[in-house]
Amino acid sequence: xxxxxxxxxxxxxxxxxxxxxxxxxxxxxxxxxxxxxxxxxxxxxxxxxxxxxxxxxxxxxxxxxxxxxxxxxxxxxxxxxxxxxxxxxxxxxxxxxxxxxxxxxxxxxxxxxxxxxxxxxxxxxxxxxxxxxxxxxxxxxxxxxxxxxxxxxxxxxxxxxxxxxxxxxxxxxxxxxxxxxxxxxxxxxxxxxxxxxxxxxxxxxxxxxxxxxxxxxxxxxxxxxxxxxxxxxxxxxxxxxxxxxxxxxxxxxxxxxxxxxxxxxxxxxxxxxxxxxxxxxxxxxxxxxxxxxxxxxxxxxxxxxxxxxxxxxxxxxxxxxxxxxxxxxxxxxxxxxxxxxxxxxxxxxxxxxxxxxxxxxxxxxxxxxxxxxxxxxxxxxxxxxxxxxxxxxxxxxxxxxxxxxxxxxxxxxxxxxxxxxxxxxxxxxxxxxxxxxxxxxxxxxxxxxxxxxxxxxxxxxxxxxxxxxxxxxxxxxxxxxxxxxxxxxxxxxxxxxxxxxxxxxxxxxx
Numbered sequence: 001x002x003x004x005x006x007x008x009x010x011x012x013x014x015x016x017x018x019x020x021x022x023x024x025x026x027x028x029x030x031x032x033x034x035x036x037x038x039x040x041x042x043x044x045x046x047x048x049x050x051x052x053x054x055x056x057x058x059x060x061x062x063x064x065x066x067x068x069x070x071x072x073x074x075x076x077x078x079x080x081x082x083x084x085x086x087x088x089x090x091x092x093x094x095x096x097x098x099x100x101x102x103x104x105x106x107x108x109x110x111x112x113x114x115x116x117x118x119x120x121x122x123x124x125x126x127x128x129x130x131x132x133x134x135x136x137x138x139x140x141x142x143x144x145x146x147x148x149x150x151x152x153x154x155x156x157x158x159x160x161x162x163x164x165x166x167x168x169x170x171x172x173x174x175x176x177x178x179x180x181x182x183x184x185x186x187x188x189x190x191x192x193x194x195x196x197x198x199x200x201x202x203x204x205x206x207x208x209x210x211x212x213x214x215x216x217x218x219x220x221x222x223x224x225x226x227x228x229x230x231x232x233x234x235x236x237x238x239x240x241x242x243x244x245x246x247x248x249x250x251x252x253x254x255x256x257x258x259x260x261x262x263x264x265x266x267x268x269x270x271x272x273x274x275x276x277x278x279x280x281x282x283x284x285x286x287x288x289x290x291x292x293x294x295x296x297x298x299x300x301x302x303x304x305x306x307x308x309x310x311x312x313x314x315x316x317x318x319x320x321x322x323x324x325x326x327x328x329x330x331x332x333x334x335x336x337x338x339x340x341x342x343x344x345x346x347x348x349x350x351x352x353x354x355x356x357x358x359x360x361x362x363x364x365x366x367x368x369x370x371x372x373x374x375x376x377x378x379x380x381x382x383x384x385x386x387x388x389x390x391x392x393x394x395x396x397x398x399x400x401x402x403x404x405x406x407x408x409x410x411x412x413x414x415x416x417x418x419x420x421x422x423x424x425x426x427x428x429x430x431x432x433x434x435x436x437x438x439x440x441x442x443x444x445x446x447x448x449x450x451x452x453x454x455x456x457x458x459x460x461x462x463x464x465x466x467x468x469x470x471x472x473x474x475x476x477x478x479x480x481x482x483x484x485x486x487x488x489x490x491x492x493x494x495x496x497x498x499x500x501x502x503x504x505x506x507x508x509x510x
Contacts, residue, residue, distance in 0.1 A: 042507035048229040048489065051240045051249035054499065055208070055233040057398075058191035061181060062134055064141040064401055065191075067418050067499040071253060072211055072231050075502045078181035078196035081109060081128065082174045084420060086493035086502065088329055090175045094123065094182055094197065104169040104451065109162040115220040117184045118194070118201045125156035130185035132164075132177075143419065144179040146428050147172065150448070169449040171456050175421065199224045199504045209233060213503070224504035225491060244270070250489045250508065253501050255482040258316035264484050275494030276329050277481035279418045280322060281371065283364070283379060283474040286410050288434035291360055298471035300350035302340035304386045310378050311477040314371050318480035324468040325423050327478050329497070331453070332423070332460035336468040347386045359387025365404060365413045368394045372414045375476065379414075405432045416479065418499045423460060424448075426467050435472040 054068035061069050075083060081095040092098070098109045115123035132154060135142045150170040155163040170176070184195040194202045199221065200213035214228040232249055234240040241260045243249045255261060264270040283301075285292035292298060311319050320328070323336030351359060364379065366372040373394060380390040395403065404410050417425075427444030429436035440463050447459035481496035491505040 041510055042225065042490075043510045044225060045227045046508040048226050048251065048503065048506050048508060049249040050229055050231045050501070050503070051234060051243050051252045052231050052254075053234055053237065053240060054253075055231075056211070059194060059202075059205070060190040061179075062137075062140045062142045063191050066397070068233075070499045071501045072213070073194070073196070073198075074181070074498075074500050075198065076200050076213060076229075076504065077194050077198045077202060078183065079198050080178050080180050080182060082178040084175065084178045084497060084500070086495050086497065086500070088420070088495070088497060090178060092174075094128075095174075095177075098174075104171075104449075105166045107164045107166070107173060109164070111160045111162065112220065113160065115197050116218055117197055118216060119184060119187075120218075121184055121186065121195075122159075123182065123197055124159040125162045126159075127185045128162045128182055129154045129156050131182045132180050134183065135180050142179065143425075144176060146431075147176045147424060148180075169451070171450050171453065172421075172448060200228065203228065222504070225507045226503070229503045229506070244484060244486070247486070251483065251485040251492055251506075253483060254496060255480075255484055258318050261482065261484075269487050271485050271487055271489075273483045273485075273494045274318075275481040275483065275496060276327075277479045277496040278327050278329060278420045278422075278498065279416050279479040279481075279496055280325060280327065281375065281414070281416045281476045281479065282325070283375075283412060283414055283476060284433045285412045285473060286408060286434055287436070287472065288408070289411065291354070291356065291362075292411065294354050295470050296350045296354035297356065298474075299340050300347040300354065300386070301383065301388070302347075302471045302474050303343045303350070304347035304388070305379060305382045305474060305476070306342045307476050308342070310375060313378065314374065315477070315480060318482070320478040320480075322475050322478045324464050324475055325417070325426065325473070326460075326464050329495075330421055330423070331457050332464055334461050334464055336465065339468045340471055344386055351386060351388070356387075359389065361389040361391065362411045363391040363393050365393045365395055365400070365410045367397055367400050367414065369397070375414055408432055408434065418496070420497045423464055423467070426472055427463070433473060435467070435470070437466060437470060437472075440466050440470075 052071060054071050056065045056068035056072060058065045059069060079093050081093065082090050083093045084090055094112050094115065095109045096112045098107055100107055111123060111125065134140060136145055136148050136151060150166045150168050151164060152167040153165040157163065182197060183190065187195040199216055199219045201216050203212040203214040205211045210233060211231045215224050237260060240252060244252050265272050285298060287293055307321055311321060321337050323339050326333050364376050366376040376392045380392060383390050404413050424444055425431045426435050427441050443459050443463040447456045450456040450459060483492060483494050485492065488509040489506060491507045493502050
């Protein structure tokens with residue numbers, strides 16, 4: 001930890017994180033994790049208590065609810081035509097089957113029969129049309145709205161058939177539809193209530209405390225292995241860990257500090273499972289404004305930061321260095337960690353070439369929850385070594401959404417992005433960071449219009465390489481994904497894909 005100030009080191013030790021991601025975007029049954037509860041000895045009427053740091057801001061994933069709503073609701077309360085499984089595959093759920101026209105412009109979906117909403121209304125094609133149009137509406141805050149822009153129209157010729165017309169091919173349409181929760185078209189006030197088709201209904205939400213789900217007895221699919229779950233919300237990792245140690249919760253969905261693992265790893269009463277994360281911590285620049293519109297400046301800043309030392313300081317031996325927005329779980333992953341690798345002398349030379357031989361000053365707007373303020377201080381120290389002065393402006397999560405994501409009123413910001421397959425955001429010049437390379441925009445468009453997955457993968461690998469060479473952002477590291485549970489509990493998901501946490505397969509021993 002050499003080079004860190006004493007104050008930073010102490011902060012890292014005593015106040016590791018109160019992580020609540022602002023960005024998110026989209027799970028379902030039965031990804032079995034650690035544990036050894038057999039079918040004959042679990043309690044089907046047990047309530048599972050889940051400890052989490054990610055309380056939703058509201059209950060509507062089109063209204064800026066944050067990643068907590070995905071963790072609690074996606075695949076549990078709401079379902080989609082398709083699901084992204086914990087293993088990373090895309091499988092049909094409410095879509096019984098579907099056909100694609102020869103030109104790739106028409107998708108015809110046939111719905112599952114016998115599906116009812118929690119209110120008792122039957123699922124019909126009109127509900128699907130309503131739900132898709134909620135996500136694509138101008139007022140929608142869904143991060144995946146742009147991914148569905150190829151939809152030119154939706155037809156409902158009968159109650160079980162949905163016909164989606166596209167303006168251009170969209171090879172990712174089934175995947176993108178996994179982000180669209182199917183909601184009863186008569187539902188209202190969805191920021192505080194729900195009417196989904198999932199295996200659980202909302203029993204109650206005590207803001208700032210807990211969110212309870214109870215088993216839906218009329219569920220159309222496989223019945224849950226428990227009677228319900230209660231998500232208990234914490235603002236500090238220490239309190240969360242203590243809740244597991246004392247038996248107040250059965251599972252921690254994602255451990256937030258390596259310091260806390262020691263008390264669980266060698267304790268026979270607990271199971272520690274390490275999965276695969278899609279959560280990236282990055283320094284995002286506003287590429288629209290000087291000096292960040294200069295690729296040499298962005299590359300210089302990337303070379304000036306020792307990402308390995310930051311990761312070690314925050315996560316010890318956990319986590320992964322990444323050289324781009326693409327984690328190893330994505331099909332178009334390329335190891336780009338050597339692009340703009342740590343090299344302070346080269347960083348100084350690039351700054352001089354860019355017209356900043358004496359450096360410059362800029363402000364990082366950082367969310368007020370860990371690890372962002374700690375990472376901002378680390379970046380401040382590192383960049384000072386190459387003559388760049390960093391001012392740190394600490395803001396709340398809500399301020400981040402309004403100031404950064406919506407108004408684009410910033411120079412640089414720290415944020416973690418949890419989404420799976422989110423390289424596509426670099427193909428959208430209107431996204432908050434404003435990166436606009438016409439070649440990348442075209443490659444991502446071509447990839448989406450591909451006729452085969454091999455063609456799509458090749459295009460996105462090429463786009464990924466260009467984005468990294470452009471240092472469009474500074475990708476600091478990939479979070480680890482560590483789930484800890486009581487030994488009596490099994491059947492939970494272990495991978496952090498899109499912050500999802502399917503609960504219907506969780507079992508608790510008698």
